[in-house]
Amino acid sequence: MQTVFSIGVDALAYGMVLFVISIGLSVTMGLMRVVNLAHGAFAMIGGYIASYAARDLGLAYAVAVMLAVVGTILIAIPVERLLYHRIYGQPELTQVLMTIGITFCVIGIANYVFGPTLKTIPTPDSLREPVSLGFRTVSAHRLFVIACGTAVALGLWYFIERTAFGVKLRASVDNAAMAAALGVKTEVVYAVSFAVAVGLAAFGGVVGAELLPIEPYYALRYMVTFLVVVSVGGAGSIPGALAACLLLGAIDTTGRYLMPEFGEFFFYLAVIAIVWIFPRGLAGRAK
Amino acid sequence: MMALTMNTGTLSTARDRRARLTRDAIGVLVILAVAVLGYLLFPNNLALLTRITAIALLVLSLDLVTGYCGVATLGHAALFGAGAYGAGIAAAHFGITDPIAMLAVGVVAGALAGLVSGAVVLRAHGLPQLVLSIAIIHLAHEAANKASGWTGGSDGLAGIMPDAVFGLWQFDLWGRTAYVFGIVLLIAAFVVLRQIVRSPFGMLCRGIKQDPLRVRAMGASVHGTLIRMYAISGAVAGAGGALNAISTQVVGLDSLSFTLSAEALVMLVLGGTGSLYGALIGTLSFLWFEDVVSAANPFHWLTIVGALLIAVVLFAPKGLYGSLAALIERRGRKGR
Numbered sequence: 001m002q003t004v005f006s007i008g009v010d011a012l013a014y015g016m017v018l019f020v021i022s023i024g025l026s027v028t029m030g031l032m033r034v035v036n037l038a039h040g041a042f043a044m045i046g047g048y049i050a051s052y053a054a055r056d057l058g059l060a061y062a063v064a065v066m067l068a069v070v071g072t073i074l075i076a077i078p079v080e081r082l083l084y085h086r087i088y089g090q091p092e093l094t095q096v097l098m099t100i101g102i103t104f105c106v107i108g109i110a111n112y113v114f115g116p117t118l119k120t121i122p123t124p125d126s127l128r129e130p131v132s133l134g135f136r137t138v139s140a141h142r143l144f145v146i147a148c149g150t151a152v153a154l155g156l157w158y159f160i161e162r163t164a165f166g167v168k169l170r171a172s173v174d175n176a177a178m179a180a181a182l183g184v185k186t187e188v189v190y191a192v193s194f195a196v197a198v199g200l201a202a203f204g205g206v207v208g209a210e211l212l213p214i215e216p217y218y219a220l221r222y223m224v225t226f227l228v229v230v231s232v233g234g235a236g237s238i239p240g241a242l243a244a245c246l247l248l249g250a251i252d253t254t255g256r257y258l259m260p261e262f263g264e265f266f267f268y269l270a271v272i273a274i275v276w277i278f279p280r281g282l283a284g285r286a287k
Numbered sequence: 288m289m290a291l292t293m294n295t296g297t298l299s300t301a302r303d304r305r306a307r308l309t310r311d312a313i314g315v316l317v318i319l320a321v322a323v324l325g326y327l328l329f330p331n332n333l334a335l336l337t338r339i340t341a342i343a344l345l346v347l348s349l350d351l352v353t354g355y356c357g358v359a360t361l362g363h364a365a366l367f368g369a370g371a372y373g374a375g376i377a378a379a380h381f382g383i384t385d386p387i388a389m390l391a392v393g394v395v396a397g398a399l400a401g402l403v404s405g406a407v408v409l410r411a412h413g414l415p416q417l418v419l420s421i422a423i424i425h426l427a428h429e430a431a432n433k434a435s436g437w438t439g440g441s442d443g444l445a446g447i448m449p450d451a452v453f454g455l456w457q458f459d460l461w462g463r464t465a466y467v468f469g470i471v472l473l474i475a476a477f478v479v480l481r482q483i484v485r486s487p488f489g490m491l492c493r494g495i496k497q498d499p500l501r502v503r504a505m506g507a508s509v510h511g512t513l514i515r516m517y518a519i520s521g522a523v524a525g526a527g528g529a530l531n532a533i534s535t536q537v538v539g540l541d542s543l544s545f546t547l548s549a550e551a552l553v554m555l556v557l558g559g560t561g562s563l564y565g566a567l568i569g570t571l572s573f574l575w576f577e578d579v580v581s582a583a584n585p586f587h588w589l590t591i592v593g594a595l596l597i598a599v600v601l602f603a604p605k606g607l608y609g610s611l612a613a614l615i616e617r618r619g620r621k622g623r
Contacts, residue, residue, distance in 0.1 A: 035413075087600070092417070104596065265426065268426045279410055280411075
């Protein structure tokens with residue numbers, strides 16, 4: 001029972017971290033139709049900034065998180081203007097190559113600047129202590145991560161379903177040319193959603209640093225996981241991405257607990273099975 | 288030249304055929320000349336040259352599915368690894384040490400892996416297709432790691448002792464036999480693939496890349512054609528894997544890695560997709576570049592590869608060979 005409970009909490013926390021990081025990828029992919037393999041690199045940049053701010057400058061955790069999100073967005077803007085702008089509407093292969101190139105560059109630079117070691121982000125004491133739920137104690141950090149994921153899901157839902165900007169965003173996802181003809185400034189919609197996506201990636205990278213440790217190969221190691229989540233969930237769908245994250249988080253965590261010697265074997269087997277049955281993703285729409 | 292071949296289409300007159308054969312003969316001679324040059328310039332580095340030859344077969348095979356059929360995959364090393372492990376296991380566990388037989392086992396193993404991974408990858412399109420291919424290579428990697436009784440796991444499969452080729456040429460310490468063996472294999476594969484890509488079957492594949500819906504409307508089977516091309520591609524990649532197993536006498540898990548798959552794709556695009564020459568040029572320049580740069584500064588290797596990729600996408604989207612061919616064609620038109 002204890003095992004089942006701790007698997008459940010860990011799986012939920014892991015799934016939420018995946019969700020926070022990859023939901024931005026899912027939205028931009030549904031919106032701009034860009035296969036962005038460099039998304040994990042932005043999460044990694046966020047982690048590095050937070051680690052530098054909290055550990056080397058001694059700033060508070062909340063400040064470090066803010067700095068990481070803002071800093072990553074500031075880094076991403078010129079990258080988007082100079083590089084991503086050129087590959088909108090290009091064939092997939094071109095997009096894959098460009099974004100893999102960006103990922104390699106980021107890894108190389110991170111390796112050079114910060115060294116190949118793991119970077120920790122010191123968390124405040126209140127997150128380090130276990131919390132009693134009455135019948136069980138849970139790590140406060142796991143609860144914090146789960147709360148963050150829930151907040152992001154609710155916030156995004158409100159942003160997309162209830163605000164004027166959300167209407168424009170959904171219109172652009174459905175038919176960018178028609179939305180532009182009706183007076184929606186799709187360029188602005190693209191830019192804002194790219195910034196939000198990158199900011200969320202950085203946020204997820206910092207919050208989930210205990211589950212997905214920050215190191216130079218982070219961008220490549222977890223890139224696959226983020227892509228898997230998006231394609232399993234169906235690009236551009238928030239409920240789909242949430243379902244995919246929780247499902248894959250559960251499969252991966254259970255596999256690691258019960259059969260650690262098999263590594264990620266079951267994870268990838270499940271991925272093949274799910275994509276085989278739902279080639280457009282759990283919540284994918286027919287084109 | 289690519290455009291010329293396409294314009295004439297399948298209406299081949301005898302003169303066209305002769306012109307193509309001449310062109311193929313020139314291609315074979317160029318490969319041979321480069322091979323001899325490599326042998327004379329780097330007599331102490333034949334192992335690297337043999338590895339380039341083996342990887343060239345992998346990139347050629349990737350070109351068949353990505354360049355000619357338009358299937359984006361990041362898991363093509365699974366086919367290469369299947370060939371390598373097939374040949375290696377045949378030699379280490381079943382005592383099949385004749386290099387030609389090992390090669391045959393590798394080709395068959397590669398073709399089977401091609402059939403399986405083709406059936407899986409072709410199930411989806413776009414991003415899910417890419418993800419399926421990534422899942423395949425990771426699954427294959429984990430499986431090979433687990434089945435250490437057969438594959439040696441992370442220690443690698445050792446104990447591969449190939450006999451002499453035709454009982455005449457022993458594999459020597461300097462890798463001369465392996466190098467010649469590899470070059471002969473590469474030229475044979477090149478000649479066969481030239482015939483395949485310009486056959487009606489190859490033309491059908493190109494048609495599918497351009498417009499699958501229309502090909503289906505014409506009454507051809509899209510899925511069946513692609514699966515067949517995948518099997519052919521697997522055979523070529525398997526031959527490359529077998530060559531690697533025979534020449535290095537060891538098979539490691541890196542032959543089933545995501546990195547190798549991604550690098551093969553990078554080489555292909557660097558050279559130019561949709562052309563066998565592009566695949567060869569891409570492999571040669573990438574691996575030569577890697578050797579030079581990683582010897583000079585191993586730390587920045589990844590950064591430089593990344594910058595190289597971005598530069599290719601921005602400035603030479605058709606790859607080295609494609610851009611060169613376009614330039615020559617423009618010059619030729621101006622001259623006329």
